[in-house]
Amino acid sequence: MTISVRGTELGSGRPKIIVPITAKDLDGALDAVGALVGQDVDLVEWRIDYFRQDLTDLDAYQAAVIDGAQRLRGALDELAADGQGGLPLLVTFRTAAEGGERAIDDADYAALLSAVVAAGGADLVDVEAFRDAEQVAAVIEAAHTASTVVIASNHDFHATPALEEIVGRLERMRDMGADVPKIAVMPQDPADVLTLLRATWDFHAANPDTPIITMSMGATGVVSRVAGRTFGSAATFGTAGAASAPGQIPTGTLAQVMDALSD
């Protein structure tokens, strides 16, 4: 089974290329969308933890995010007229606790994401899987009520957990109702990259109907960002501007290498 969002299929064919937008305000975000013309991109991730950090009042911030999401979706639709295809929008608030740019408590995090999906602001939403279980369940329910695809996520910016632990986390994300479990880990050496790839293949072989996204970060892990089709990762993050995590490479290079690896 694949997950289809606005005609983009996660779980079949070449891994989908996701470009993060890390602008600090709406003009910057709209410029970043404009810069996607002609790029190899299948999906856009709006990292809202970078956005409007000047708005410390959470209600004002939430209103700006919802307005921004609508504007960005409009801009992505206009790109479609340029032959880019109606690119889906993934909304991600990466919390400081998981390597992001802004801290937020569990209840505020859940309320924010639930409001964004209820307002129709996202085709897909990233939900950090191992925050407060009740709050996470509430966001997943709100997303599914709004027909928004849930990417559950987990990050370790310092180390790579053991093989069974990585597979176990992916299984827990699947069991909590995520459509697409995702994990990003940091390798200390190449053996850690092999562990991430082994976990990817083990989960994928046992759960071919659940698309997953996995990556080993940093320079040592770059191979994991291009090898998804071989080992079973359905998407990869690449740059068309600023990177949002260590080890991301430009979209054009990603596309070329992935094509070469699947021939």
Ligand SMILES: O=C1C[C@@](O)(C(=O)O)C[C@@H](O)[C@@H]1O
């Ligand atoms: O979860 C991820 C993966 C990521 O951390 C990466 O390593 O490419 C980049 C983030 O923007 C995204 O939300």
